[in-house]
Amino acid sequence: MATKEPQAPHLARLAGLIADETRAACLLALLDGRAWTAGELARHAGVAASTLSEHLGKLVAGGLLSEERQGRHRYVRLADARVAQLVEDLAAQVTPGTARRPRNLRESSAGSAMARGRTCYDHLAGRLGITVTDALTERGLLVQDTGFALTDAGLGWFDSAGIRLDRTGRRPLARACLDWTERRPHLAGVAGAALCRHALDTGWCVRIGSERAVKVTASGEKALSELLGIDAATLR
Secondary structure, three states: OOOOOOOHHHHHHHHHHHOOHHHHHHHHHHHHOOOEEHHHHHHHHOOOHHHHHHHHHHHHHOOOEEEEEEOOEEEEEEOOHHHHHHHHHHHOOOOOOOOOOOOOHHHHHHHHHHHHOEEEOOEEEHHHHHHHHHHHHHOOOEEOEOEOEEOHHHHHHHHHOOOOOOOOOOOOOOEEEEOOOOOOEEEEHHHHHHHHHHHHHOOOEEEOOOOOEEEEOHHHHHHHHHHHOOOHHHHO
């Protein structure tokens, strides 16, 4: 019997695309916002290149990934910020009790680094993202009463910090993104992306390892202390 709900088949197809451990691993890896080769994702997911290629084909056809080819290499990335939000929101629903425990010291260290600070597609997450979000809120630059919104003072702060906000697109200026390790919202949207990009471009933060983890540098500690009054010790 056919359903009377026209969106049901589309939702079922989307759920089916994500409901595979290999494809889920690829989507989580691509939350770093960068383009990966098929070979890199195959090694990350622990499957053969031919197997991974089939999965990528389904994700691209389903609109979750975009791809481009350069010579022999096939690069893929998340299709857009909406897909990243979907993946991060779903990951946030995994409770600590049901998450798989680290198998060794290396996995444990990587997990700790990700919890301290990481990128969530194009914005900062983990304790780092929460700390920055709290600092913006405490100084009246960001309000969280009915969703995230920058105040006039907040807009001025971004301008004075030399962080350009592109307000020409349809993406929200500020958006709350539920952090899957902290279980609290951090700043996303145009402002979150601009702040993350500025932090990486200026060397406030650097990527570490092959995961999405980032750490704050000495210059970053100084800048965030001066601009937001954040205690350097909370960034380590």
